Amino acid sequence: MKAFVITAALSAALALSNVIQAQPGLPGGPDRMAARGPGRPPMPIGQPAPGGLRPVNAWQGKVVRWQYNDDSVFDGFYVLSGSDSVLITFPPHLGKQIAGSAKVGRNVNLTGTAESTPFGATEVRLVSINNATINDSPRQEMPPVEKFVEQKGKISSLRKGRDGMVNGVLLDNKTLLKLPPHIIMQLGDALQPGSTIGYSGNQRNADGGEISQDNLNIVHANTLTVNGQQHLLR
Structure with a gap:
């Protein structure tokens, strides 16, 4: 008799557990797990998902200098707001549209x-x-077409990117020769100002809306000839 009572109690408890798990909307139930997917933690409350809404705020101050990207194209400017220097960025193809309003020394109001x-x-x-909203939508026209070039030039200086790492060499023919960081490390002291090097690669033609620093020719190298030895870049 006692064994029968225990068995009946266990069966009732198991049935009640199944009913609770089958109800939608209960914390920890199957519906909640399926909503976020297996192995995915729930999204923290109050934090926007990547690519979601971003609050727009206002700044004002004086433009102190322009910022150029690693291809020497105008894509931002620094504003001195109080005691802080704030970097304002935008897509490079909007450079000519923004340049007139962001001249160095001019006070600006922006959001x-x-x-x-x-x-x-x-x-x-x-x-x-x-008070003029910029058109920050993707470009509708085709990107600039690159052309293949094969030339020589004398190194004027080494160029660094925003991360402080050398990412290319400036040549005396107004060419910025872009080189991957691991190639820079391999060549080491061979890339000295005054040295003549040969190169081939794809030259980037400027976009119609861009402003290039010093009107440099940007070339991404495919081959490099140093001290008479040609190298293939990989």
Whole structure:
């Protein structure tokens, strides 16, 4: 008799557990697990998903200098706001559209969204400047066409990217020869100012809306000839 009572109690408890798990919307139930997918933690409350809504805030200050990307194309400017210097960024193909309003020494009123960079700094993505909203939509036209070049030049200086690492050499023929970091490390002291090198690669033609620093020719090297030895870059 006692064994029968225990068995009946266990059966009732098991049935009640199945009913609870089958009810939708209960914390920890199957529906909640399926909603976020297997192995995925729930999204923290109050934090926007990547690519979601970003708050737009206002800044004002004086433009102190322009910023150029690793291809020496104008894509931002620094604003001195109080005691802080804030980097304002925008797509490079909007350079000519923004340049007139962001001349060095001019006071500007702007809005934008604060974003963190891979290096831990904070930049502001420009939304409007002096009450004029910029067109930050993707370009409709085709990107600039590259052409193959094969030339020689004398090294004037080494160029560094925003991360402080050398990423190319500036030549006396107004060419910025872009080289991967591991190639720079392999060549070492062979890349000295005054040395003549040969190269081949794809030259980037400027976009119609871009502003290039010093009107440099940007070439991404495929081969490099140093001290009479040609190398294939990989």
